[in-house]
Amino acid sequence: MTTTLLDTSKGIVEFTYKGSGPPVLLLRGGHSTRNTDLSHSSLIYEGFSLLTISRPGYDYTELSTGRTPEDFADTIIEVLDHLDIGKVQVISISAAGPTGIALAANHPSRVKRLLLEAALVTPWDNATKRKAALLFGPAEKMVWRSLRTLLKFFPDLAIKPLVAELTTENAEDYLDSLTPNDRRFIMDMLATSQSGKGFITDLAHDIPDMSRVKVPVLGMYSTKDRSIPYSNALLLKSSLPDCEIYEVNADSHLIWIGKDAHTVWNKRLEFLDQT
Template identity: 70%
Template structure:
């Protein structure tokens, strides 16, 4: 996909836009870059246009475009206006959850439905925030550079270590249970990760009042997700008036691989086609 840059009123935003059909706005999660694909690019073969917008601090999107989910929601509308897109379905992954909900709250006429995929709705725990700011703050470039070098030399060791933060199961047993394709998925995800200045912003994001959101919401979560715990699903269900929670049969935060991956894909498509 060709990367495009738009000079909005608040700064530069990077995005890609490809496909023919109803537009799906994809907001990737923490540490994800333009090169990180968790299978969503295949939506263009299912009759959708895919608009992928890099959130503030990621890729070439400037921090000034929105330090809060609410501010960036307004910037997203500038992009939609520029592309002459009236209405979008939104897919929010992990740390992008608050941004999707802010968009639906502030601009309800632009959002038809929302898919929350292992997406944050609750504030980050304080101890996790402090640890993440230490690792992925000013030193994040060095941290990811070292991880990528280690990933090439000792892939299983690095993948096991990172998966231990994503699953409530034994990380080594979980890694061994993955198919070759799923292992490649994890490897590629880590190889394309970079926090930039974005993840530090993510840590301070929170969800405002969503009790008036009229767009239907599908939340897909796993009980075995260690990084975005299932309490996020319960909170979303309690706050949003039109919300369905689908419990994914997955052994980690990575609901796009493993035994429940096909059901996740089918459930998403069914919801988007409604």
């Protein structure tokens, strides 16, 4: 995929901008790289242009562009100005939740609506922070290299520990329920993942004041998500009473696969197609 590096006032930002039609800004979640696609690239074929900006610490985007969600939201505005984009619809995935909220709260004239997909709106718990510091700090390159080797020769051994962190269901039962396409989705996701310095930075993010968000908001969450618990959806609704919460019938954090995947896709399009 062809990417662009923009030298902003705070450092280098990597982005891609493809398609034609109303612009949609995609902010990927934790561990996701330029090559990680959770189905959103297909928005191009639905008549949208897709602007994907790598967050600080991921790909070639430098940490100096925004160590806080608010600071990176300001940098995003520089990218929009560079591309002569007035307003965007924003999709924030998982750990990108705080950035999407900061963008909508601090720059309401540039955001048309905000879609939060299994997105974090509560602080990380201390246990998660401690575990992540061990796995995705200085050792993160070795961790991902080892996982990809395991994925190549013993895929189930690589996938099982991951899904155990993503579902409240029994991990073995969850694996057994996966279709071949769902299994391929997970393997592709793992094969393209890399934390860089991004995920450790994500863990330090505070949650912006959600009550300042005045644009339409849709949150899509699963009650069986272990990594981003459904309490995030409840807090979002209590902070923004007018937002819509869609409870996805998914068995894990991965709301983009499984029996309700088609509904997630249709719900996303319905929200983005609003006038």
